[in-house]
């Protein structure tokens with residue numbers, strides 16, 4: 357696939373871009389290497405000022421950047437503006453906390469003085485997806501740059517204008533040339549970059565095959581990776597839950613980003629006693645959502661990012677329906693241009709269908725009924741994924757069991773799973789490994805150096 361801006365609301369190719377040549381990639385790697393030698397010595401105070409400048413630029417130009425995102429991948433404009441502001445927040449979080457997170461830690465030993473120092477590694481490659489084209493990049497770049505690393509961004513091929521805008525933000529913020537570079541390259545160039553000696557580690561957010569490919573190449577070259585891959589997060593509603601709040605959160609959690617979020621609730625696991633009420637209220641709300649032009653402020657559901665995602669999602673739905681699943685709302689392709697898919701709810705889904713094993717990356721909610729907490733936990737855990745999980749109950753014993761027994765990188769009780777710079781983010785099982793955000797995130801790409809002085 358070429359590197360291009362294709363409006364997902366209309367199918368129109370707005371602009372195409374030429375990928376970097378091998379010589380240009382070589383120049384970029386050499387520049388990153390040179391830049392690191394000086395940048396690693398820049399004080400936390402100075403890095404912090406530049407990172408605050410980046411946050412200011414994001415906030416001052418939130419609408420402009422949001423429009424680029426909406427144009428390229430179709431998220432509703434209000435969500436895009438919120439994403440730019442959240443990206444500013446993660447810059448500020450690390451600008452304010454990096455020095456403390458990475459301060460030397462005294463450690464007692466047989467030395468007269470021993471301690472742990474955290475030092476940058478060098479150039480880190482970030483392979484990033486289109487679904488949160490600003491947030492995912494800043495979530496990587498803010499801690500990486502504050503730690504003294506330099507960043508190389510290979511963004512998804514359908515969001516080149518976002519990728520270029522982000523590069524420009526770091527440049528305008530004052531970071532020296534080469535500290536953050538956007539490389540307009542296709543995924544066929546990732547192997548060449550990650551295996552280059554000047555690149556020290558890699559991080560990827562995206563699909564399993566892409567993650568496995570990057571990690572195996574990095575592994576062959578003894579380089580660390582962080583992977584943030586797919587999810588099929590459970591949203592468990594038990595008898596004592598506040599049903600109004602749970603339905604409200606369920607709709608928000610599933611529809612976030614037109615349903616294309618790794619931590620979206622995808623499987624709704626309902627205890628039988630509340631299932632009828634929950635289902636009918638959720639169906640009512642899904643049917644009332646406003647689908648349309650994502651540039652309009654009152655649009656709630658925009659198009660999917662690419663025609664391939666639309667085709668794959670509809671196929672998954674059709675397989676479930678042909679096997680006997682019941683459609684509560686949606687489920688039919690819309691007769692209009694663009695990659696729009698209606699908010700859809702499937703229930704009474706037979707075992708063995710994709711609903712039990714695959715990620716549905718779009719506005720489709722999968723409902724399952726269970727008769728006990730044990731059954732709910734077993735079903736929730738019966739997937740290859742383990743990113744987030746949301747449990748709804750006011751019963752403390754049930755809460756405790758959900759917290760301890762759900763196989764996930766995060767458990768949220770009576771709330772929807774979301775990312776927050778102050779809390780670590782990441783998965784287990786085939787959802788990936790490593791953590792982003794919080795103090796854990798900034799420690800992923802540093803040399804944890806032991807210092808021993810006699």
Ligand code: NDP
Pocket residue numbers: 483484485486487510511512513514541542543546561562563564565566567569570584585586587617618665715717
């Ligand atoms: P991909 O994983 O293909 O794309 C994510 C990033 O990885 C892009 O920058 C892409 O580049 C790059 N990439 C793709 N293949 C390789 C490879 N072999 N080696 C190195 N880099 C690679 O995701 P898709 O856009 O194709 O989406 C497919 C599915 O992935 C979704 O349906 C969803 O299940 C999952 N996904 C999960 C996300 C998450 O947030 N966890 C985000 C996006 C997707 P290029 O664009 O040039 O191909």
